[in-house]
Amino acid sequence: MALKVELKPGERFILGDSVITNDDQRTKLFIEGTVPILRSKDIMRMEDADTPCKKIYLAVQMMYLAKDPKLHHSTYFKLISDVQNAAPSLFPHIDNLNNEILTGAYYKGLKIVKAMISDEEELLNNALGRTGI
Amino acid sequence: MTDIILSSGVRGNLLSLQNTANLLERTQERLATGLKVNSALDDPTAFFTSASLNNRAADLSRLLDSISLGVQTLEAADVGIKAITDLLETAQASARQALQAPGPLSPAVAASITGTGAAIAADAAAVATGSITNVAADTAAVGTGTVVTGGDALELDVTNLNIADGTTITISDGTTSRTFEFDTAGDGVGAGNFGIGATNQTLAQAITAINGELSTATVNATFTDVDGGGDSQIQLQASNATDSIQITAGGAGSATVLAALGLDAIGSGPDATDRTIAPTNATLDGITAGETLTFTTAAGSSTVTFGTGAGQSNTRAELLAALNGGASGATFAFNGNTLEATGANAAAGDITVAVTSGASALSTLGFTSGAVSTTTNATLGAITQGQTLTIDIGGTTETVTFGSGANEVNTLAEFNTRLAAIQTSFGGSTVVSADADGNLTVTANNTIGSVTLGGTAPLTTFGTNLNTTAVAPTTGTPVNNVIRERAEADYNTLLTQVTELARDARFNGNNLLQNDNLTIFFNENSTSSLTISGVDFDANGLGLTSQAAGSFQTNANIDTALEGLEAAIIQIRTQAGTFGSNLSVVETRQQFTSSLIQTLETGGADLVLADINEEGANLLALQTRQQLSSTALSLASQADQNVLRLFG
Numbered sequence: 185m186a187l188k189v190e191l192k193p194g195e196r197f198i199l200g201d202s203v204i205t206n207d208d209q210r211t212k213l214f215i216e217g218t219v220p221i222l223r224s225k226d227i228m229r230m231e232d233a234d235t236p237c238k239k240i241y242l243a244v245q246m247m248y249l250a251k252d253p254k255l256h257h258s259t260y261f262k263l264i265s266d267v268q269n270a271a272p273s274l275f276p277h278i279d280n281l282n283n284e285i286l287t288g289a290y291y292k293g294l295k296i297v298k299a300m301i302s303d304e305e306e307l308l309n310n311a312l313g314r315t316g317i
Numbered sequence: 318m319t320d321i322i323l324s325s326g327v328r329g330n331l332l333s334l335q336n337t338a339n340l341l342e343r344t345q346e347r348l349a350t351g352l353k354v355n356s357a358l359d360d361p362t363a364f365f366t367s368a369s370l371n372n373r374a375a376d377l378s379r380l381l382d383s384i385s386l387g388v389q390t391l392e393a394a395d396v397g398i399k400a401i402t403d404l405l406e407t408a409q410a411s412a413r414q415a416l417q418a419p420g421p422l423s424p425a426v427a428a429s430i431t432g433t434g435a436a437i438a439a440d441a442a443a444v445a446t447g448s449i450t451n452v453a454a455d456t457a458a459v460g461t462g463t464v465v466t467g468g469d470a471l472e473l474d475v476t477n478l479n480i481a482d483g484t485t486i487t488i489s490d491g492t493t494s495r496t497f498e499f500d501t502a503g504d505g506v507g508a509g510n511f512g513i514g515a516t517n518q519t520l521a522q523a524i525t526a527i528n529g530e531l532s533t534a535t536v537n538a539t540f541t542d543v544d545g546g547g548d549s550q551i552q553l554q555a556s557n558a559t560d561s562i563q564i565t566a567g568g569a570g571s572a573t574v575l576a577a578l579g580l581d582a583i584g585s586g587p588d589a590t591d592r593t594i595a596p597t598n599a600t601l602d603g604i605t606a607g608e609t610l611t612f613t614t615a616a617g618s619s620t621v622t623f624g625t626g627a628g629q630s631n632t633r634a635e636l637l638a639a640l641n642g643g644a645s646g647a648t649f650a651f652n653g654n655t656l657e658a659t660g661a662n663a664a665a666g667d668i669t670v671a672v673t674s675g676a677s678a679l680s681t682l683g684f685t686s687g688a689v690s691t692t693t694n695a696t697l698g699a700i701t702q703g704q705t706l707t708i709d710i711g712g713t714t715e716t717v718t719f720g721s722g723a724n725e726v727n728t729l730a731e732f733n734t735r736l737a738a739i740q741t742s743f744g745g746s747t748v749v750s751a752d753a754d755g756n757l758t759v760t761a762n763n764t765i766g767s768v769t770l771g772g773t774a775p776l777t778t779f780g781t782n783l784n785t786t787a788v789a790p791t792t793g794t795p796v797n798n799v800i801r802e803r804a805e806a807d808y809n810t811l812l813t814q815v816t817e818l819a820r821d822a823r824f825n826g827n828n829l830l831q832n833d834n835l836t837i838f839f840n841e842n843s844t845s846s847l848t849i850s851g852v853d854f855d856a857n858g859l860g861l862t863s864q865a866a867g868s869f870q871t872n873a874n875i876d877t878a879l880e881g882l883e884a885a886i887i888q889i890r891t892q893a894g895t896f897g898s899n900l901s902v903v904e905t906r907q908q909f910t911s912s913l914i915q916t917l918e919t920g921g922a923d924l925v926l927a928d929i930n931e932e933g934a935n936l937l938a939l940q941t942r943q944q945l946s947s948t949a950l951s952l953a954s955q956a957d958q959n960v961l962r963l964f965g
Contacts, residue, residue: 227964249960259948262948267936271936
């Protein structure tokens with residue numbers, strides 16, 4: 185089943201180890217195959233990864249995009265164990281994330297990390313005294 | 318019972334004390350176990366989640382074991398493949414070596430002719446033959462005497478003859494003798510003697526009696542009354558031509574008895590009592606006394622000296638006795654009236670005739686001084702003198718000339734000598750020889766020259782099949798090259814080893830090199846798995862068959878084998894690549910799973926330590942720490958090499 189990608193003018197996405205930039209027309213693309221695809225809204229850049237969970241997102245993203253995911257495993261686990269030691273309540277997310285990675289469903293894993301990030305944000309805000317209501 | 322009324326302050330203290338006691342108990346429990354959550358009652362959610370996490374970790378541990386087994390199976394297949402590749406490369410080297418060695422060689426066979434059916438008789442011994450056939454036979458010894466009898470009564474008037482009683486005469490032929498005694502007194506004779514001369518015995522009667530007794534005694538002599546009247550002449554004669562007869566007198570009247578009989582001067586002898594008559598030969602008498610005739614061979618010489626003296630020969634018998642007793646080894650005999658000297662055998666060689674002085678012996682017996690009589694061969698002698706046999710090997714010709722001159726061939730022995738000389742002159746491994754029947758064999762000494770026979774002598778003498786057609790060298794049956802045979806045997810051995818190796822590449826009952834498939838599960842409910850297909854890597858599966866005997870002698874067969882090996886090696890390398898990538902997938906999963914187990918176990922433990930505020934504070938601290946931590950740095954460097962760089 186093909187993945188449908190709608191691109192606004194100038195929008196970019198990653199396909200395998202290339203970056204594809206749309207011209208100044210809206211474009212619809214149908215992409216099939218096993219090569220990793222990431223739309224720009226799903227891409228976390230190095231500069232943006234300033235919290236532990238965001239760093240986890242970055243690690244999972246790199247595992248998804250890499251030819252040899254094994255390279256990133258040690259980094260990933262280090263990050264996971266740091267977060268786990270710091271905030272054990274995030275563990276269910278971590279558990280699900282690990283499952284997805286184990287079965288090779290990296291994209292679903294990324295979604296889980298997104299949920300983790302929002303939970304983390306809550307905890308951080310709590311600690312900083314910014315309760316937000 | 319009085320009620321103890323508690324004041325609010327006391328009640329408050331009591332409550333606080335109870336709380337403290339509870340707290341103390343709880344703290345003690347926590348200190349003892351190290352866990353905040355010790356039972357479901359403390360924090361049910363955390364407790365049960367932790368339990369499930371630990372269970373999950375245990376399940377994954379078991380899964381990890383089976384993944385490890387899968388990895389080992391793949392590694393066993395990988396080791397097998399490496400070893401098979403080595404074996405195939407060795408087989409390639411073996412086949413290439415065979416290709417460089419030469420193919421079967423057909424050795425050249427030298428040209429050769431062999432005669433069959435020759436029938437050259439053996440050489441005959443040399444015969445020296447006198448050319449004058451006039452050596453008459455010996456005449457028997459004879460001696461004639463005159464008996465003075467007186468009167469015509471023919472009486473043996475012994476009284477008148479003055480022969481005393483007891484006088485004896487002994488007649489001997491050299492072998493046997495008989496003694497006769499005059500019994501004039503009539504008183505008997507000595508033992509063994511024969512009596513004669515009794516009263517009234519006439520001469521004739523006496524002679525008859527004596528002859529009869531001589532015959533009985535096997536003395537080869539007889540008396541004869543020659544003229545039968547008047548003065549009788551009696552003759553003493555040998556019966557054969559080889560005996561000398563001796564007559565000796567003995568007894569009382571020995572000195573005169575032979576004279577009385579007129580036999581005192583016959584033949585020869587020392588005196589009147591002892592006379593010997595000998596055979597004679599007229600021819601030999603004509604030879605000057607003292608001359609010698611010598612026949613010499615390689616073995617020695619036989620000599621005869623002519624004359625009547627002792628040791629000299631005057632009769633045929635004496636001549637033959639003297640020559641046959643010599644050292645030449647030749648046999649002497651008269652063929653009719655011709656003297657022949659025959660060599661001991663064909664190998665004894667020539668007979669040379671010589672004399673010491675004078676020529677009468679030679680001319681009498683018909684020999685020529687220095688005459689050489691050679692051994693002969695009837696067949697070769699029949700070949701016309703001067704005819705030739707030519708032997709041509711590779712263009713060089715040697716000739717055998719038949720005849721009786723120097724360097725010519727007249728006997729089988731000379732023929733063999735000449736052939737041996739020809740063989741030596743050609744040299745090398747040339748064969749030029751004849752067998753005992755004269756069959757000629759000629760073999761060239763190398764494989765280049767043809768052999769041709771020719772010449773004017775009839776070739777069929779040396780083999781009824783021989784003719785003048787040239788015989789060229791031939792080629793023998795091809796001989797397989799040894800290096801190629803060995804390479805072929807090595808190739809077959811290596812294929813056997815490949816098959817055995819493929820069969821041995823099993824682990825835990827699974828052999829990926831013998832068509833077994835391997836399925837590895839990556840999660841507990843078996844929804845995620847990887848199936849690796851096995852292949853058939855024994856010799857047949859790789860399309861390699863063992864070589865039939867002698868197949869490597871042909872280049873085409875070796876080329877086919879090399880192509881097969883090349884294809885097999887490519888097939889193996891491709892498969893090795895597939896197994897390799899399968900292995901890396903499995904190892905990735907394996908590593909991830911084992912790390913996951915650790916995480917679960919940690920998580921299970923950590924869960925019971927949940928604290929929101931603490932967590933928030935921890936996260937903040939972590940965030941700060943990560944800005945400088947090595948993990949963040951490695952993440953940054955990995956991101957840098959990623960496609961994110963492009964996106965940035």
